[in-house]
Amino acid sequence: EIRMTQSPSSLSASVGDRVTITCRASQSISNHLNWYQQKPGKAPKLLIYAASSLQSGVPSRFSGSGSGTDFTLTINSLQPEDFATYYCQQSYNTFGPGTTVDIK
Amino acid sequence: QVQLVQSGAEVKKPGSSVKVSCKASGDTFSRNTISWVRQAPAQGLEWMGRIIPVYGTANYAQKFQGRVTFTADESTSTVYMELSSLRSEDTAFYYCARVGSGTGGSLDSWGQGTLVTVSS
Numbered sequence: 001e002i003r004m005t006q007s008p009s010s011l012s013a014s015v016g017d018r019v020t021i022t023c024r025a026s027q028s029i030s031n032h033l034n035w036y037q038q039k040p041g042k043a044p045k046l047l048i049y050a051a052s053s054l055q056s057g058v059p060s061r062f063s064g065s066g067s068g069t070d071f072t073l074t075i076n077s078l079q080p081e082d083f084a085t086y087y088c089q090q091s092y093n094t095f096g097p098g099t100t101v102d103i104k
Numbered sequence: 105q106v107q108l109v110q111s112g113a114e115v116k117k118p119g120s121s122v123k124v125s126c127k128a129s130g131d132t133f134s135r136n137t138i139s140w141v142r143q144a145p146a147q148g149l150e151w152m153g154r155i156i157p158v159y160g161t162a163n164y165a166q167k168f169q170g171r172v173t174f175t176a177d178e179s180t181s182t183v184y185m186e187l188s189s190l191r192s193e194d195t196a197f198y199y200c201a202r203v204g205s206g207t208g209g210s211l212d213s214w215g216q217g218t219l220v221t222v223s224s
Contacts, residue, residue, distance in 0.1 A: 034210035043214035050208035087149050091209030095149040
């Protein structure tokens with residue numbers, strides 16, 4: 001079974017900051033990697049699919065990159081509504097443990 | 105775009121079973137693959153498996169093999185998740201989610217979640 005890890009587990013940032021979250025797979029998963037945002041009490045929301053494709057309706061400040069085992073989610077110019085928990089997921093399979101972005 | 109509406113909260117005794125429903129609307133139901141994901145209180149997301157309603161075929165995460173069953177009723181566009189031999193650790197929100205078409209196997213539409221509480 002492929003295991004997903006994320007780093008950091010949490011981070012504090014300010015509005016306008018650039019934030020980077022890393023996801024690593026225990027073996028190569030090509031580009032079969034998705035990113036989700038979840039706010040308290042809500043269902044997750046798809047941000048990025050296939051490692052780097054922006055889901056329709058998601059602001060362009062979100063971007064994804066990587067392939068194989070190492071992936072990155074970047075949020076350029078963090079906005080107040082971006083404070084949330086972010087999860088990576090191997091397609092059709094396991095999620096990473098999550099990264100919580102809170103206000104510095 | 106598909107909308108997924110789940111059944112209401114459940115309280116169950118340890119050792120019993122729970123069946124959660126997920127009704128789809130707004131898209132051709134049988135063409136979709138539906139996944140189930142759960143989230144224990146203050147914990148992360150856990151993929152449970154998926155079902156392809158048109159074929160009735162399901163794949164389960166190893167952790168839940170033998171204890172979970174996904175079924176589908178095409179006549180009502182509803183997918184069901186049944187989890188048996190419940191224990192306190194199964195207390196969680198259970199979500200159904202659609203595997204998007206052309207989105208690399210990602211989950212692009214989600215139900216609102218169903219809270220299952222297991223308590224004696």
